[in-house]
Amino acid sequence: MSDHAADPATETFVAHRNLLFTVAYEMLGSAADAEDVxxxxxxxxxxxxxxxxxxQRAYLVRITTRQSLNRLRAMKRRKEAYVGPWLPEPLVTAPDVAEDVELAESLSMALMLVLETLSPTERAVFVLREVFxxxxxxxxAAVGKSPAAVRQIAYRARQHVDARRPRQAVSASETRAALASFQRAVETMDLQGxxxxxxxxxxxxxxxxxxKHAALRPVIGAEKVARMFFGGLRKVEGTLTGEPTVVNGNPALAVRLDGEFDGVLAIRVEGARITGLYYVRNPAKLTRVESETPLAVR
Incomplete structure (x- = not known):
C-alpha cells in the first residue's frame, strides 16, 4: 500500500476513478462493462x-472515452442477440447523486434508453458535454473529430434527446409519491387506483x-399494463414485497420474492402520472443493488 501511495500514476487514477466509472457507465449503461473499461x-x-x-484528468477521460467507444460498438452485437428488451444495469446510488438534478436525470432509466438510440459518437459527445x-x-481529442464537427454532433444529439425526454422536470418527491400510489394499488389489487x-x-x-420470465416486447397502454401486473401477481407462488430505494439517482423499488431479490422497478413520471415502468429481473444485472455505487461528475 505504501508503494502505491507513493506512485503518482496510481494516486491520480484513484483520485479520478469515480469520475471515470461514471463516464463509462453513462456511455455503456452497464456497470460490468464500465469496470472492464x-x-x-x-x-x-x-x-x-x-x-x-x-x-491528467482530461487525459484519463480521453482514454476512458476511447475505450468506451470501442466497447459500445462491440456491445451492439450482444444487444442484437439479447432475449427481450434491453435495460441499463441498475445502480443503487448515494443521496448526493439524487441531489444533483442534472446527473440524476442523465442516469434515469428513461433517459439512458434515449441515449441508446444515439450513435456511439453522438452518445459520447452528448454525455461528455451535457453531463460532465x-x-x-x-x-x-477524445472522439477523434475536429472541435467544429463536435459542436455539430452535440447540437444534433441534444435535439434528438430533447425531443424524447420528459417535457417538464419532475422532483424526486413527485416521483416517490407516484411510486407509492403505484405500490399501494398493486399490493391491494386496486384496479382503479x-x-x-x-x-x-x-x-x-x-x-x-x-x-427470468419477462414480457418479450414493451407493453403499451394503462389497461394492458394493469392486466399484466394483476395477472402476473395471481400466478406468483410466494410473497412479493417492494422496498423503496434510490436507483440511478431516482426513486425506485427493490422487489423481493419471499425475501430473495427479484428485481428493480424504476419509473418515469410526467404530470404526476407514470408514463414509463422499467423492471430489471436479469440476475446478471442485479449485482450492484445491495450496496451503493459511488459516482462523480468532477
Missing part, C-alpha cells in the same frame, strides 16, 4: 509518461435477459 484505461495509463501530460461539461476541444396513477399511454419494459 476502467481496467483497460488503467493498463494504458500506467504506460504514459506523466511528465508529458498537461492535464467538458470542453469541445477536449471532446474532439392503478389506472389512476398510470398515464393512458404508459409503457412497461421488462428485462429478464432470457433467464
Amino acid at each position: 476502467l481496467q483497460e484505461t488503467w493498463l494504458r495509463w500506467v504506460k504514459v509518461d506523466l511528465a508529458q501530460v498537461r492535464d 461539461d467538458i470542453s469541445y476541444d477536449e471532446i474532439a 392503478l389506472l389512476d396513477v398510470l398515464a393512458p399511454e404508459v409503457v412497461l419494459v421488462a428485462d429478464g435477459g432470457g433467464v
Whole structure:
C-alpha cells in the first residue's frame, strides 16, 4: 500500500476513478462493462509518461472515452442477440447523486434508453458535454473529430434527446409519491387506483435477459399494463414485497420474492402520472443493488 501511495500514476487514477466509472457507465449503461473499461484505461495509463501530460484528468477521460467507444460498438452485437428488451444495469446510488438534478436525470432509466438510440459518437459527445461539461476541444481529442464537427454532433444529439425526454422536470418527491400510489394499488389489487396513477399511454419494459420470465416486447397502454401486473401477481407462488430505494439517482423499488431479490422497478413520471415502468429481473444485472455505487461528475 505504501508503494502505491507513493506512485503518482496510481494516486491520480484513484483520485479520478469515480469520475471515470461514471463516464463509462453513462456511455455503456452497464456497470460490468464500465469496470472492464476502467481496467483497460488503467493498463494504458500506467504506460504514459506523466511528465508529458498537461492535464491528467482530461487525459484519463480521453482514454476512458476511447475505450468506451470501442466497447459500445462491440456491445451492439450482444444487444442484437439479447432475449427481450434491453435495460441499463441498475445502480443503487448515494443521496448526493439524487441531489444533483442534472446527473440524476442523465442516469434515469428513461433517459439512458434515449441515449441508446444515439450513435456511439453522438452518445459520447452528448454525455461528455451535457453531463460532465467538458470542453469541445477536449471532446474532439477524445472522439477523434475536429472541435467544429463536435459542436455539430452535440447540437444534433441534444435535439434528438430533447425531443424524447420528459417535457417538464419532475422532483424526486413527485416521483416517490407516484411510486407509492403505484405500490399501494398493486399490493391491494386496486384496479382503479392503478389506472389512476398510470398515464393512458404508459409503457412497461421488462428485462429478464432470457433467464427470468419477462414480457418479450414493451407493453403499451394503462389497461394492458394493469392486466399484466394483476395477472402476473395471481400466478406468483410466494410473497412479493417492494422496498423503496434510490436507483440511478431516482426513486425506485427493490422487489423481493419471499425475501430473495427479484428485481428493480424504476419509473418515469410526467404530470404526476407514470408514463414509463422499467423492471430489471436479469440476475446478471442485479449485482450492484445491495450496496451503493459511488459516482462523480468532477
